[in-house]
Amino acid sequence: MRTALVYHEEMTAARLLWDDPECEIERPERLTAAVERLQQGGLEQRCLRLAAREASEAELGLVHSPEYVSLVRGTQALSTEELQALSGQYDAVYFHPSTFHCARLAAGAALQLVDAVLTGTAHNGLALVRPPGHHSQRAAANGFCVFNNVAIAARHAQQRHDVRRILIVDWDIHHGQGIQYIFEDDPSVLYFSWHRYEHGRFWPSLRESDADAVGLGPGRGFTVNLPWNQVGMGNADYMAAFLHVLLPVAFEVTAWGPGMGWWEEHGGGVLCLESTPPPRWSRTEPCGWGALSGGASFTPVPGSLSPVPTWPCLQFDPELVLISAGFDSAIGDPEGQMQATPECFAHLTRLLQVLAGGRLCAVLEGGYHLESLSQSVCMVVKALLGDPAPPLSGPMVPRHSALESIQSVRAAQAPHWTSLGQQEKRPSPVSPGGPKCQAAEAQPSAVLSSLLDQLSATPPVRTAVALTAPAAVPVLPPDVLRQEGSAPQEETQAWARLHEALTQDTAFAALGKVLRLLNGILEGQVSSGIATTPAAAPTLEVALRQGLSHGAQRVFCVALGQLDRPPDLADDGRTLWLNIRGKEAAARSTFHMSVPLPGTTGGFLSCILALVLPLAYGFQPDLVLLALGPAHGLQDPQAALLAALLRGPAGGRVLVLVGQGSARHLVGVLARVLHGEPPPSLGPFSMASPDDLQALAHLRGQLEAPWEMLRVAAPSGVP
Ligand code: Q9C
Ligand code: ZN
Numbered sequence: 001m002r003t004a005l006v007y008h009e010e011m012t013a014a015r016l017l018w019d020d021p022e023c024e025i026e027r028p029e030r031l032t033a034a035v036e037r038l039q040q041g042g043l044e045q046r047c048l049r050l051a052a053r054e055a056s057e058a059e060l061g062l063v064h065s066p067e068y069v070s071l072v073r074g075t076q077a078l079s080t081e082e083l084q085a086l087s088g089q090y091d092a093v094y095f096h097p098s099t100f101h102c103a104r105l106a107a108g109a110a111l112q113l114v115d116a117v118l119t120g121t122a123h124n125g126l127a128l129v130r131p132p133g134h135h136s137q138r139a140a141a142n143g144f145c146v147f148n149n150v151a152i153a154a155r156h157a158q159q160r161h162d163v164r165r166i167l168i169v170d171w172d173i174h175h176g177q178g179i180q181y182i183f184e185d186d187p188s189v190l191y192f193s194w195h196r197y198e199h200g201r202f203w204p205s206l207r208e209s210d211a212d213a214v215g216l217g218p219g220r221g222f223t224v225n226l227p228w229n230q231v232g233m234g235n236a237d238y239m240a241a242f243l244h245v246l247l248p249v250a251f252e253v254t255a256w257g258p259g260m261g262w263w264e265e266h267g268g269g270v271l272c273l274e275s276t277p278p279p280r281w282s283r284t285e286p287c288g289w290g291a292l293s294g295g296a297s298f299t300p301v302p303g304s305l306s307p308v309p310t311w312p313c314l315q316f317d318p319e320l321v322l323i324s325a326g327f328d329s330a331i332g333d334p335e336g337q338m339q340a341t342p343e344c345f346a347h348l349t350r351l352l353q354v355l356a357g358g359r360l361c362a363v364l365e366g367g368y369h370l371e372s373l374s375q376s377v378c379m380v381v382k383a384l385l386g387d388p389a390p391p392l393s394g395p396m397v398p399r400h401s402a403l404e405s406i407q408s409v410r411a412a413q414a415p416h417w418t419s420l421g422q423q424e425k426r427p428s429p430v431s432p433g434g435p436k437c438q439a440a441e442a443q444p445s446a447v448l449s450s451l452l453d454q455l456s457a458t459p460p461v462r463t464a465v466a467l468t469a470p471a472a473v474p475v476l477p478p479d480v481l482r483q484e485g486s487a488p489q490e491e492t493q494a495w496a497r498l499h500e501a502l503t504q505d506t507a508f509a510a511l512g513k514v515l516r517l518l519n520g521i522l523e524g525q526v527s528s529g530i531a532t533t534p535a536a537a538p539t540l541e542v543a544l545r546q547g548l549s550h551g552a553q554r555v556f557c558v559a560l561g562q563l564d565r566p567p568d569l570a571d572d573g574r575t576l577w578l579n580i581r582g583k584e585a586a587a588r589s590t591f592h593m594s595v596p597l598p599g600t601t602g603g604f605l606s607c608i609l610a611l612v613l614p615l616a617y618g619f620q621p622d623l624v625l626l627a628l629g630p631a632h633g634l635q636d637p638q639a640a641l642l643a644a645l646l647r648g649p650a651g652g653r654v655l656v657l658v659g660q661g662s663a664r665h666l667v668g669v670l671a672r673v674l675h676g677e678p679p680p681s682l683g684p685f686s687m688a689s690p691d692d693l694q695a696l697a698h699l700r701g702q703l704e705a706p707w708e709m710l711r712v713a714a715p716s717g718v719p
Contacts, residue, residue: 003384004116004125005044006109007035008052011130013098017080023094025334025368026144031128034364037374043381048122052109052129054101055152059111062155063148063182068139072146076100091204093141103131103146110153110363117359118161118320123678124353124360124384126325128377132365134176134324135204143174143204150324150363151182154189163319164188167250169352170195171238171345172326172365173336175209175225179324185219190318192246194238194329196336197227211409214416221416224249226409230401234339234442235347235392236709237402238329239617242351243609244406244712248419250318250355251605321356323349327367327376332444335368339394341447342375346389349380350648354641358678360384371448386676387458388527388652394442396618397708400715407713418687419606459527462652463675464520465667466513466531468506468660474668477675483529486512487519495546499538507535511542514657518543521623521653522550528647528654528674530667536629536659541566543655547623548574556621558612558646561632561659565592576619578612581633585695587702596695597633601682603692604638608645610696614709616649624650627657628666636669640679643670 012028038044060069075083075095083095096102106129116122133150135143150168157163168183170176170193183189196202197209207213215223226241328336330345352360362380367373383389398406410420464481467473476482486492492512496502502511510533520526533539540563547555557577559565565577571589579594587593595611598604616624624646628639646654656670673679704710 002122003047003381004050004113004122005038005047005381006050006052006113006116006125006127007031007129008105008109010098011052011102011105011109011128014096014102014131016094017096018084018094020094022092023144026094026130026132026366028130029370030367030373031130033370033374034128034377037378038381041378043378043385046385047125047381048116050112050116050125052105052127053112054104055107055111055147059152059156060104060107060147062159063138063151064136065139072100072103072141090141092135092143093146094144095141095146099131099146105129106131106133107147107149107152110149110361111156113361113363114153114157114161114320114322117361118157118163123358124362126362126364126377126381126384128364130364132172132326133178133363134170134172134326134365135174135178137178137181142178144366145178148178148182150176150322150365151179153361153363154183154320154322157320158188165318165320166190167318167321167355168192168324169246169321170324170326170365171329171348172324172367173329173333173338174326174366175204175206175227176324176365177204177206177209180208180213180223180225183219184223185216187215187218187222190222190224190249192224192226192249193324194226194228194241196231196338197229198231199229211405211412214412221413224409224413226405228338228402228405230399231337232339233399233402234331235341235344235394236396236398236617238340238344238348239392239396240398240402240406240614240709240711242348243613243617243709245409245413245420247351247609248606249413249417250321250352251609252417252419252602318356319359321352321360323352323360323362324365325362325380326365327373328365328369330367330369330372330376331442331447332369332372333367335366339442341393341442342372342379343390344379344392345376346379346383347392347648349383350389351645353383354644354679356678357681369444372444375448386462388462389648390457391620391622391649391651392617393447396620398711403711403714410712419602457524459524461520461526462528463671464517464526464529465671466510466517466529467667468510468513468532468534474664474666474671476668476671477677480671480675481526483513483517483520485516487515491515495542498542498545499535501535502538502542504535507533507539510534511539514539514543514655515546518546518655519550521655522547522552527652528656530656530658530670530674532658532660532662532667534660536561536627536657537563540625540627540629540657541569543625543657544569544575547625552621552623554619554621555623555625556616556619556646556649557625557627558642559627559629560597560634561629563627563629576615576621578615580607580612581631585699587699590703590706593699593703595699596692598688598692598695600686600688600692601638602686603688604682606688606693606696608642610712611699611710612642613645613648615703615707616646618707618709619649621650622653624654625657626654627659628662629659630661632659632662635683636663636666637680637682639666640669640673641682644673644679647674 136145
């Protein structure tokens with residue numbers, strides 16, 4: 001992955017020239033600390049370094065009024081007293097003689113990043129800038145922000161690169177009301193923000209920061225606000241917000257965009273709406289859930305009923321993802337007062353990397369605790385570079401208040417997004433033992449120092465592939481290791497005794513290679529691997545037992561196709577077994593469940609986001625085994641998405657077993673995503689079927705007491 005890092009030292013010039021406790025946290029050291037840490041961690045050197053340029057006044061004019069731009073230009077010549085007087089006209093703003101230059105560099109850095117990514121010079125990147133941008137409005141500075149860097153970059157991408165659908169993810173802890181105002185009636189930009197809100201008591205204390213602000217006119221549903229009503233939100237809360245709110249919508253928006261005809265779920269059916277972008281909604285009769293499945297191409301007639309409206313150009317990917325990357329949402333920050341640890345930002349980045357073909361541009365916003373900010377920035381850059389993300393620490397139990405927020409935003413957005421539209425049944429009560437204790441307040445200093453070691457601890461080999469049949473050599477990325485060696489003969493023999501099938505020649509040879517690969521993963525020499533085998537079921541069992549006896553505390557087994565859990569395997573909480581296949585959804589125990597493979601792309605996504613990943617992140621495994629057994633039924637892009645996302649929960653330690661009968665092409669596809677490349681698009685969108693959703697709802701009902709990451713609403717009973 002080529003990752004751009006855009007920066008310019010001159011952005012450290014602006015600083016506060018008078019006493020103002022409100023503004024003093026926005027200091028030049030924010031940038032120097034982050035850059036220094038990137039250098040110390042050897043990360044800066046791995047990036048494509050780009051010096052920021054100034055945005056032109058025409059580019060600033062994509063978002064700001066000419067009068068406002070001239071006003072800011074004029075601040076270059078003002079005295080300190082005049083600067084202070086002007087600053088006082090805005091909320092939480094200071095000007096410095098270098099502010100105009102810095103703010104033009106900040107906007108220019110965002111533009112350069114977008115240009116690099118959209119021309120293919122880089123795959124993704126980060127712009128380290130000040131002043132920040134997301135509070136700034138058409139004709140007003142606000143909250144340390146002068147020009148709206150991310151909004152300008154979004155408009156530029158649309159005008160200069162012909163990109164239409166853009167997702168902006170604002171994980172800064174303040175509401176980027178500036179971005180919201182700029183795009184609130186525009187369905188070509190989906191704006192997601194979470195923010196400290198405390199029922200409106202926290203700055204900027206706006207009514208329109210609440211969950212029921214969903215956008216205006218044609219932009220309804222394209223503003224998604226997730227207000228946090230308590231401080232102390234942590235890793236579990238942030239991950240739940242992405243899995244249960246942002247990603248379902250992000251995957252769905254990519255399917256329905258300007259230029260393509262518009263569809264809206266209504267009372268269990270689908271309405272065909274005006275085509276692009278609709279000046280007003282014109283409604284027709286519902287045509288049923290199946291309306292978006294099937295293969296025929298179709299030209300929408302606004303206001304008409306459409307029989308089989310699957311669209312040949314409907315792709316799952318948005319064309320570009322911009323992150324308003326503020327780190328005042330991280331632990332230790334005086335503004336946010338939240339608990340999320342720096343590695344959480346690697347996981348959030350990883351989740352977004354499966355969108356838009358990996359075209360991800362992060363632009364710094366806030367972040368005022370220098371150590372927390374620097375480590376979080378490093379985590380994002382590591383994730384952008386494709387390195388495995390360190391596992392999340394702390395109990396993965398979302399807070400009650402977080403679940404209330406998630407529930408309210410899902411309810412507010414349900415009319416606009418089919419994947420949030422299915423009303424949840426009453427959430428099940430808290431577990432019999434009483435509510436699990438919430439994450440104890442972690443000490444920022446302890447968390448931040450222990451994390452330092454993890455920055456350098458990356459296995460020397462990222463991906464290794466062990467093949468059985470030399471004839472079946474797939475196309476592999478150049479730096480993927482082709483592993484030829486095997487485990488010692490005696491070790492392989494000992495395990496082969498477990499099953500008759502493993503003593504047979506090719507199965508035995510494959511087992512030796514699998515054991516060698518697995519040992520490499522467990523010992524930290526290799527991050528992830530793929531092995532082919534003619535005997536998937538017994539080989540999976542051996543890999544599992546070997547993992548458990550060689551240091552893994554918990555192993556998550558995701559078994560696709562005909563792969564049953566070994567009956568004599570202890571159900572002691574060290575193995576979580578999820579089978580994806582067959583007819584029925586069943587939780588046989590807390591650690592053994594099965595779900596049918598959904599027949600639609602929408603159903604498949606729901607299965608991953610609402611079931612597989614919440615279980616995986618809740619279990620906190622140190623090894624993931626993904627096995628594609630006989631009749632697994634997965635298409636290559638589905639397998640790739642699953643593998644890409646399963647790199648998250650166990651520090652990148654994933655072993656994929658591919659049974660014989662799967663095309664060799666699949667091995668190449670999997671190797672690329674395990675290596676950090678974005679998965680290919682899932683293809684045409686088709687909505688989840690009622691049966692698929694029913695199966696998920698059934699499992700959620702049975703499992704959300706022990707697996708609280710499955711919850712999308714606060715439990716009834718005890719708060
Ligand atoms: N007394 C960014 O993080 N604080 N801006 C106001 C009210 C202003 C934050 C406190 C915080 C601005 C980009
Ligand atoms: Zn902020």
